[in-house]
Amino acid sequence: MQFSIAHLGPAGTYAEAAATAYVRYLVETKGLKSSLYPYPSIAQTLWAVARGEVDLGVVPVENSIEGSVSMTLDTLWQIDTLQIQQALVLPISHALISLAKNPQEIEVVYSHPQALAQCQEWLNQNLPQVRQIATNSTTEALQHLDQETTAGAIASERAASLYQLPILAHPINDYPDNCTRFWVVSLQPSPGGNHTSLAFSVLENKPGILVKPLQVFAEQGINMSRIESRPTKRLLGDYLFFIDLEANTCDQSVKLALAELATYTKTLKIFGSYSIVNR
Amino acid sequence: MQFSIAHLGPAGTYAEAAATAYVRYLVETKGLKSSLYPYPSIAQTLWAVARGEVDLGVVPVENSIEGSVSMTLDTLWQIDTLQIQQALVLPISHALISLAKNPQEIEVVYSHPQALAQCQEWLNQNLPQVRQIATNSTTEALQHLDQETTAGAIASERAASLYQLPILAHPINDYPDNCTRFWVVSLQPSPGGNHTSLAFSVLENKPGILVKPLQVFAEQGINMSRIESRPTKRLLGDYLFFIDLEANTCDQSVKLALAELATYTKTLKIFGSYSIVNR
Numbered sequence: 001m002q003f004s005i006a007h008l009g010p011a012g013t014y015a016e017a018a019a020t021a022y023v024r025y026l027v028e029t030k031g032l033k034s035s036l037y038p039y040p041s042i043a044q045t046l047w048a049v050a051r052g053e054v055d056l057g058v059v060p061v062e063n064s065i066e067g068s069v070s071m072t073l074d075t076l077w078q079i080d081t082l083q084i085q086q087a088l089v090l091p092i093s094h095a096l097i098s099l100a101k102n103p104q105e106i107e108v109v110y111s112h113p114q115a116l117a118q119c120q121e122w123l124n125q126n127l128p129q130v131r132q133i134a135t136n137s138t139t140e141a142l143q144h145l146d147q148e149t150t151a152g153a154i155a156s157e158r159a160a161s162l163y164q165l166p167i168l169a170h171p172i173n174d175y176p177d178n179c180t181r182f183w184v185v186s187l188q189p190s191p192g193g194n195h196t197s198l199a200f201s202v203l204e205n206k207p208g209i210l211v212k213p214l215q216v217f218a219e220q221g222i223n224m225s226r227i228e229s230r231p232t233k234r235l236l237g238d239y240l241f242f243i244d245l246e247a248n249t250c251d252q253s254v255k256l257a258l259a260e261l262a263t264y265t266k267t268l269k270i271f272g273s274y275s276i277v278n279r
Numbered sequence: 280m281q282f283s284i285a286h287l288g289p290a291g292t293y294a295e296a297a298a299t300a301y302v303r304y305l306v307e308t309k310g311l312k313s314s315l316y317p318y319p320s321i322a323q324t325l326w327a328v329a330r331g332e333v334d335l336g337v338v339p340v341e342n343s344i345e346g347s348v349s350m351t352l353d354t355l356w357q358i359d360t361l362q363i364q365q366a367l368v369l370p371i372s373h374a375l376i377s378l379a380k381n382p383q384e385i386e387v388v389y390s391h392p393q394a395l396a397q398c399q400e401w402l403n404q405n406l407p408q409v410r411q412i413a414t415n416s417t418t419e420a421l422q423h424l425d426q427e428t429t430a431g432a433i434a435s436e437r438a439a440s441l442y443q444l445p446i447l448a449h450p451i452n453d454y455p456d457n458c459t460r461f462w463v464v465s466l467q468p469s470p471g472g473n474h475t476s477l478a479f480s481v482l483e484n485k486p487g488i489l490v491k492p493l494q495v496f497a498e499q500g501i502n503m504s505r506i507e508s509r510p511t512k513r514l515l516g517d518y519l520f521f522i523d524l525e526a527n528t529c530d531q532s533v534k535l536a537l538a539e540l541a542t543y544t545k546t547l548k549i550f551g552s553y554s555i556v557n558r
Contacts, residue, residue: 064515067349067508070396089515113392113413117349134392134413179515210506211490211497218490225516227489229346229506236343236368236458237504 002033004054005184006045009038012139012159015045018090018182019058021279025086040136042071049185050079056186057082063092063180065173066114068228073242076185076271077199077230083272084197086184090279093178094119095170097160098152099145103168106130110141111154119154121174127152139163181276190272195225196245196254197272200265201232209264210239216260217245220253248273281312283333284463285324288317291418291438294324297369297461298337300558304365319415321350328464329358335465336361342371342459344452345393347507352521355464355550356478356509362551363476365463369558372457373398374449376439377431378424382447385409389420390433398433400453406431418442460555469551474504475524475533476551479544480511488543489518495539496524499532527552 005023008015019036026032034056039045042059049057060069076082094115100106108131109116109123116123116132123132130152135141141153142163152168160167183197202209217224226244247254249270262268284302287294298315305311316333318324328336338351355361373394379385387410388395388402395402395411402411409431414420420432421442431447439446462476481488496503505523526533528549541547 062510062515064510064517065512067510070346132415136411175512177514181515208497208502210503211493214490214493215497218487218494223487224489226518227506227508227520229508231341231343231346233344233454235456236341236460238343239505241506 002035003056004037005034006037006039006048006054006057008042008045008059008137009040010137010139011038012142012155012162013137014090014092014156014180015058015060015182017156017158018060018088021088021090022058022086022184025277042069043075046072046075046079046082046185049187050081052187056085056184058088058182058184061181061183063114063118063178065118065175065178069114070230073228073230077240077269080269081187082185083188083190084183084274085186085188085190086274087195087276088182088184088279089179089276090182091178092118092173092180093157093171094154094173095157095160095167096152096172097142097145097155097165098168099149099166100152100168103127103152105150106152107150108133108148109152109154110135110144112136112138112141115154118178119172119174122172190274192248192250192273193275194246194248195274195276196247196249196270197242198268198270199240199242200261200268201240203264203266213241213261213264216257220257222247222253222257281314282335283316284313285316285318285327285333285336287321287324287338287416288319289416289418290317291421291434291441292416293369293371293435293459294337294339294461296435296437297339297367300367300369301337301365301463304556321348322354325351325354325358325361325464328466329360331466335364335463337367337461337463340460340462342393342397342457344397344454344457348393349509352507352509356519356548359548360466361464362467362469363462363553364465364467364469365553366474366555367461367463367558368458368555369461370457371397371452371459372436372450373433373452374436374439374446375431375451376421376424376434376444377447378428378445379431379447382406384429385431386429387412387427388431388433389414389423391415391417391420394433397457398451398453401451469553471527471529471552472554473525473527474553474555475526475528475549476521477547477549478519478521479540479547480519482543482545492520492540492543495536499536501526501532501536
């Protein structure tokens, strides 16, 4: 059996690097083979899994510098059928790639908005005059270099070597400990593990309603490792919450907490329990 | 006396519309006159206030569809000296602006990433093949239209009339109740009011540490209207929290809660108490 794995493409994106790391992990731990299928956006990657076009999808969830990837959280909430199989943490290191002879010749820099944001200080100090233009992926940024010799792109070292383009500076990320967490999702039930992710909308906007749902976990001695709010898109001040727990949905304490949580929430979606792999 | 007010420019941005609404508010309520100073980014707007180049700055904080404006929160935390004078809530309505004869001729659409995100469904349904390119502001997007007759821009109706450009479709936002909340900040102490905003980093990452700081407000009967987490940028899984309270820092209950909060937090920054104006 061969797994099909969707990711934000084309080849050379950080999402492809994460998907490749997961392919290696499946070979090493389970002897399973798989192949990669690039999609043009994170939303389309997740919908491809939901529609059964592919078995699995690998999507970025949060970066240590730029925070949550809203598109991933909003689409997961919307789709409602995907379960997390595994979390992957990957170090992120950005390179300035260009056919210009030196960085001073560069007039415009292309990259994914998250990558641009992660190199803001470096760009301000070294290339203060350049225009910054957002692209759908770090790899798409590289496509501008052939036509424009005064253009630069921010992408990985691996992308530069894949497309045989010269690196002018590396690393250029403002913070050295730059990591991104990815989720591997599918239509299958999650396998269980020490980490559980869920999301909910609250019953109504009354005093204390934001804290009560969070307290149920503390009362059961369950640690929350992350609280992320997203707008419901209905009304300003109306939120969804995405929560990560250091616990397994099979634990009795989690079962009790979730039963109580359901009394405070309007909609409660459990994305499953899984383990984390650092690569 | 005349106030100088910084905002994300140039003329025609939603930030300028918010700044203009605040200028009117100052005239109507206090008889004060003021003039506007556009800056090229949100970060530069806030730093201009911090350095005393201008008296006040108007910046977007959160949108009802796309959520928090990370640049505003991250820069406010970094600067550390700005206080909120006032919150403003403005309805947001996007128009497709272009010199093309009809939407079908459009090959590329320019806009600020938040505006593009707020019109994703409309674009997918009506212009599925167009390239979407991010700009620093909705007004900057309009600058592409003169050179490219197959280009469109997403901006406000007001911007279209300001630059005498034709509107091809309006409104094109995916959700009709689209609002953005802005903060007016300065180096002066905040005036007081029913809303208080603060941010903190937690003491250490141990069980329950994310919930305890939030509980102190519930224990004092203070309602939290918003919880937003941002990465500290040091380590994946290490967060700052931005909290909005429906209370005034002068209230005895808030004083007690803040004293207890300080025992759980590493750094605690209070951005002040203020009122909200809907325009």
